[in-house]
Amino acid sequence: MNTQPALRPLKGRVSLLVSAVALALTVGCANQPGPFAPIDTTKFTLENTDRFVLLDQPAQYSVTCTGLQERPLADGRLEVVANVKNRESRRIQVQINCVFKDDQGFSTGDETAWQTLILSENSTEAVRFTAMNTQAKKYTVRVRQAR
Numbered sequence: 001m002n003t004q005p006a007l008r009p010l011k012g013r014v015s016l017l018v019s020a021v022a023l024a025l026t027v028g029c030a031n032q033p034g035p036f037a038p039i040d041t042t043k044f045t046l047e048n049t050d051r052f053v054l055l056d057q058p059a060q061y062s063v064t065c066t067g068l069q070e071r072p073l074a075d076g077r078l079e080v081v082a083n084v085k086n087r088e089s090r091r092i093q094v095q096i097n098c099v100f101k102d103d104q105g106f107s108t109g110d111e112t113a114w115q116t117l118i119l120s121e122n123s124t125e126a127v128r129f130t131a132m133n134t135q136a137k138k139y140t141v142r143v144r145q146a147r
Helices: 004-027 057-062
Strands: 052-054 063-072 078-086 092-101 107-111 115-119 124-130 138-145
Touching: 052 063, 057 063, 057 092, 057 138, 063 138, 078 092, 078 115, 078 138, 092 124, 115 124, 124 138
Parallel strands: 052 138
Antiparallel strands: 063 078, 078 124, 092 107, 092 115, 092 138
16 A cells, blocks of 8 residues: 555645744744843842833843932932943943833923933943922933934
């Protein structure tokens, strides 16, 4: 008996199935744009994604936050200090700003201008932000690749 002719349609179906699975896997792997959470998970790194956000993948790879400090000033405005760390062994340049929010998490319309931050190899810099009004109770510090 010759079983070869019966296997030909089966081989065609298997190759079609393998092709369909490969296509489905490649379509499902599309990149989604930021914001990205910090990926440095050492014990000295603060990963509070609602207060520190990396807006693109180069920033996610290169930058992390080692601490956030907040305090009310005497006039009731909020002051925030972010310790931003360069995770690479090369000098990098990023942009950073802060969006101040009310106690429910909505923007108060008080957003600092983007400022350029140059970080030396493996260094940490403290960046200070001050709210313009007393409505700010929460905040988000945002970092992106320099443009």
